[in-house]
Amino acid sequence: MTSDAVQIESPPDRWLHGGGALSLDRPIILGILNVTPDSFSDGGRYLRADAAVARGEEMVTQGADLVDVGGESTRPGARPVDAETEWGRVGPVIQELVRKGVTVSVDTTAAAVARRALDAGAAVLNDISGLRFEPVIADLAAEYGSGLVIMHMRGTPGTMQEDVAYSDVVGEVREFLECQVDVALERSCRHDQLVLDPGIGFGKSARGSLELVARLDELTCLGRPVMVGPSRKSFIGKVLELPTNERVEGTLAACLLALERGARLFRVHDVLPVRRALDMAEAIRRATG
DSSP, rough: OGGGGGGOOOOOSSEEEEEEEEEEEOOOOEEEEESSSSOTTTTTOOOSHHHHHHHHHHHHHHHHHHEEEEEEEEEOTTTOOOOOOOOOOOOHHHHHHHHHTTOOOEOOSOHHHHHHHHTTTEEEEEETTTSSOOHHHHHHHHHHEEEEEEEOOOOOOTTGGGGOOSSSHHHHHHHHHHHHHHHHTTOOOOOEEEEEEEOOOOOOOOOHHHHHTTTTHHHHSSSBBEEETTTTOHHHHHHHHHOGGGGGGHHHHHHHHHHHHHHOOEEEEEEHHHHHHHHHHHHHHHHOO
C-alpha cells in the first residue's frame, strides 16, 4: 500500500502482548533501561545488573507500564555487539525484573536474543530495524504471542545519519510501516500484537523529527497504536541549544504534542514528569471530548 492509498481505521483500544492485553485507554509509558556502556544518554550508568534492576523497579513506581531493556547502543555511529554479549548484559536484568512482576520489553534486533528474552518472560519485542535485519523476529512474536514494536530506521545505527534527506519524511515512514505490518502478518502475527514507531531521530534530521511529531496523525490513521520515542533526542538539543541532561522540558513538549495527534505509547527516560504531564493532558482531553 502506498502513501496515496491510506486507509483510515478506528484507533485500537488494546494491545496484546505476552503478559496479556494492555488497555490503551490511558497513555502507556515504556521506561528506557539501557544496560550498555555507550548509550547516548545514560551509557554505563546501569551496566551492573543490580543497578539496572533497581532502576527498572524505580521507573515502575514512577508510572512506567513496561520497562524496555536494551543491551546494544543504538546511538548514531554505534557499533553492533554480538548476541552473546548482548544477552550477557540484558539476560540477568530481564530475568530478575520478570521475577519481580515487572512487564518487560526487550529492545533488540537479534533473533537469538529475542528468543532467550521471551523464554525468560519478556512480553514485548521492540525491533528498531522494523524486521529488516532479522524478519524471523516476527515469527517469534507470533509463536510466543508477544507484543511487537515495528520501527522505521534508515540503514543501521552506525550509518543512519549519513542520509537524512527525504522528499516526504512522513510519507516514506508511513509506507515503510505499512509494508512491514504486512511482513509481520504474513508471518502469522495478529494485528493487535503490533505497535508502530516512526523512529524519531533514527536516520532523520532535526527538521524531519519535528515534522514527524507535527504530522503524527498521518501515522495514527493506519489503525495500529503508535509509539514515539523523542526522549532527550538531539533534535530537542538543536532547537533549544541544550545538552542531553537538560532536555526534559523538550521531551515533555514532544510527548504532549504527539499525544494530541494520536500517539498512545511513549518511550522515555524521565518517567515521572512524563507520566504526570501525559495524565494531566489526557484528563483535559477527556473533559472536552
